[in-house]
Amino acid sequence: MERLIQNVDHVQLPVNDMNKAISWYSEVLGLEPFTVYPHAAWLKFGSGPVLMLHYSTKNEKTSWFAEDGLPMPSFMFITRKISLLHSILQNHNVHIRQYEDHGFGWVIKFVDPFGNELGAYEPKEA
Structure with a gap:
């Protein structure tokens, strides 16, 4: 059977302050932002899937x-x-x-x- 799913592309986390989140994930965990919008940012690890920070005011978390x-x-x-x-x-x-x-x-x-x-x-x- 052919695989329908290839791999994990990205993981999403909700944040309510995009600038603070980008700074924290960059400074503390060493991730590299490569695409940033007001509502979302993508950050690179050394390899593998990327992390997407998604703006949310719903006070939700994973x-x-x-x-x-x-x-x-x-x-x-x-x-x-x-x-x-x-x-x-x-x-x-x-x-x-x-x-x-x-x-x-x-x-x-x-x-x-x-x-x-x-x-x-x-x-x-x-």
Whole structure:
């Protein structure tokens, strides 16, 4: 059967201040904006899908809850420098929900200034 879906093109997050969001994602996470409009901005990672920040005044955010009631990120970033990421997040007073070794690698879960639940992990080398 032919695949109808090729891959993930971009992930969208709601934000209520586009300039603040672009600055935060650029300065804190190191993403590179490449297309910016008043209602949306696209930012590049090192590879893979792009991140789209979408302007919304509906006070919505991306999150869901695990069975234990903890908020969970909708997607996870991958990094090879999780301890540096942890330090940068701390230096920017980002709310960090979790930072620990999960066996398969180190995991960090944190919240952007708009309430979006985000996460990253550094896989252990085989």
